[in-house]
Amino acid sequence: MSLVRAERRRFLKRRLIKWLLVIAVALFAIIAAAIFLNNEKVSPQRIAAAEAQAQRNYEDSVVQWHTEHDLRCKSVTEGTPEADMCAQDMEPQREWFTPDLPSTFIFKKDFSPLITVWAALLAVIAFVIGASFVGAEWSTGSMMTLLTWRPRRIQVLSTKLAVLAGWLTAISAVSLALWTGAFWLTAQLRGSTDGMTSGTWQSLGLTGLRGLGLVLAVGIVGFLLATLGRHTGVALGVALGVIIVGQVGLGIVLGLLQVPFLEAYLLPSHLMAWMDKQYIVQNWSVDCTGPGPCLPETRTLTWEGTGSIALAAALVLAVVAFWQIKRRDIA
Template sequence: MSLVRAETRRLFKRRFTSVILIGVVLIMSAVVAGTFFSNQKVTDTQIAAAKAEADQYYQDAVKMVAQEKQKCVADNPTNAAQCEWPDPSPSDYDYQWYMPETFELRAEYGNMITLLAVLLASAAFLIGASFVGSEWHSGGMMNLLLWRPKRLQVLSTKLAVVLSWFTGLSLLLGALWTGAFVLIANLRGSTEKMTSGVWQSFGLTGLRGIALVVVAGALGFALASLGRHTGMALGALVGIGALQIGVYIMASMTGAKYPEAWLLPVWGFAWMYKEYVVQDYNSCNSSSDSGCEPDTFLMTWQTAGIGMAIATVLVVGAAMYAMRRRDIA
C-alpha cells in the first residue's frame, strides 16, 4: 500500500500532470461557456415567427416557380411539356431552419460525451506516457528498484495508479459535465423526451468513454515504458498515424474493399457511437429505386472493442515482458 501512496503522490506532484489537467478543465469550461452563450431558450413567439417566415419563403417560391413556368411556355409554345416540373412543397421549408440556436439535450448531449471522452483519453495518453517515461529517463526507475526489486510489481502498480485515478477523474468530470449541460438545456434549450431509456443510453456511452480513456492511458504508459522515454509513445503515435494512412492509400490503389476500415478514428467512432458504416466506392449495386449503391460493411462497437482490447493486451504485455527480461541499468 505504501508503494501505491508513493506513486500517487509522485503522479500528482509532477508539473506536467498539473498542466495537462488544468488544460482539460479550461477546455471543458470554454466548451460549456460557448454552448451556453451560443444558444437560447425558444419561446412560443419565436416559434410562431419562424413558422410565418418559413411559410413566406414557401409562398415566394410558389410564385417564382409559377412565373418561371409561364415564361417557359411563352418561350416554347410548341413544346410546353418540357416546362412541367414539380412545385415547391411545404416540407422543403421546415420552420425549424428559421429558429434561433437552442440546445436540445436529447439530440446533442451524446456528442458532448464523446468530446469529453476524446479530451480525457488524450490527457490519459500524455500523462501515462510522461509518468513512466520520465522515470526511465531520469534514472528514478533504477533507484526505485533498489529498494523495491520486484520489477513487475513496480511497473504494474504505476500503471494501476494512473488508470485508477483517471477512471475516478473521468467519473467526477463526467458528472460535472452532465450537470452543466442539463443546466444549459434548462436555461438555454430543452430537456423534452428525456426518458429513462435515453439516460441509460447516455450512461452506456459514458462507460464506453471511460473504457476509451483507460485504453489510451494504458497504451501511452506501455509504449513509453517499452522505449524508456516519453518520446517513444509520441513517436509511436505519429508512426501509427502515418502507417495507417499509407495502408489506406495502398489499399485504395490496389482496389481492396473497405480501405477506410484501417483508419483508427473509424474504430473510435464505432466504439463511441455503437456502429459505423464503411462503404466500398469501387462497387456498384444497381437498383431502380436508388440507382448505384456501394457495398457496405457495418463496424459495430463490439468489433471495435475487441480490436482495442487485443491491441492493449499486446502492448501492455510487451511492456511487462520487457520489464522482466531487459537489463535495467
C-alpha cells in the same frame, strides 16, 4: 509506506500531470463557454411565428413554381428534350422550408456528440499522462533506484499501472459529471431539457461508459509504450508515427489503390463506431452501368468489433511490456 500509497503520491506530485489537467480544464471550459454563448432560448411564440413564415415561404414558392413551369412547359412538344426536362421538374416540398430560428441547445439531441468530444480530448491527455507517469522514471533513473529496494518488477509495474487506471477513472468520472452539469445548465438557460426520459439517460450513461473505456485504453497504451521504450518520448513518437504514417499515409495509399471500404482501416472510423455503437462505411467503387439508382455498398462497424480489436492489441502490448521488464536488464 506501501507501494500503492507511494505511487498515488508520485502521481499527484508530477508537475507535467498537473499542467495537463489544467490544460484539459481550460479546453473544456472554453468549449462549454463557446456553446453557451452561441445558443439562446427560443420562446414558443417565436417558434410559432417562424413556422408560420416557413409555411408562407413554401406556399409562395409553390405558386411561383407553377407559374414558371406552366409558362415554360405549356407549349413544348412531347418526346423532345424540353419535354423530358419539364417532366423532371420537381415541385417544392414542405420539408425544404425550415423555420428561421437561432441556434438553441437541445440537451436530448445535442449532448451525445459532446460526450464524444469529451472522451476524445481526455483520451489525448490520458495518453500523455500514462506515458509520462512511467517514462519519466525510466529516463531519470528513479525506476532503477526503486527496483533496487523493491526488486519485484512485475509487482512494481502492475501497481503503477493500477494506480494510473484508478486516477484516470476518477478524473474521467469527475470531469464527465462537470461536463454534463455544464451542458444541463446550458440547456436550461439557452435551450431545452424536454424529452429526457430514463431511457435517454441510460443511453447517455452507456455512451459515457464507452468514453471512460476509451480514456482508460489510450492512457494504458501510453503507459505500456513508454515502458517498452523506457522514455516518454518513445510513446509520443509512436503515437505521432501512427497518426502521420499509419493514418494519413495509409489513407493516401489505400485511396490510390482504390481499396474498397477505405474508412474501415482508419482509426477515426473505429472511434466513431465505439462511441456511437456503430459506424457505416461506404464503397463507391461500384458498377453504375446497369439500370436503377447507383448506390454505394455499405459495411457497418460495430462497437463490439472495434472493442475486441482494441482489447486484443492492448493485451498483446501488455504481455510484451511485462515480459521485457522481467527479462531485460534495467541498468
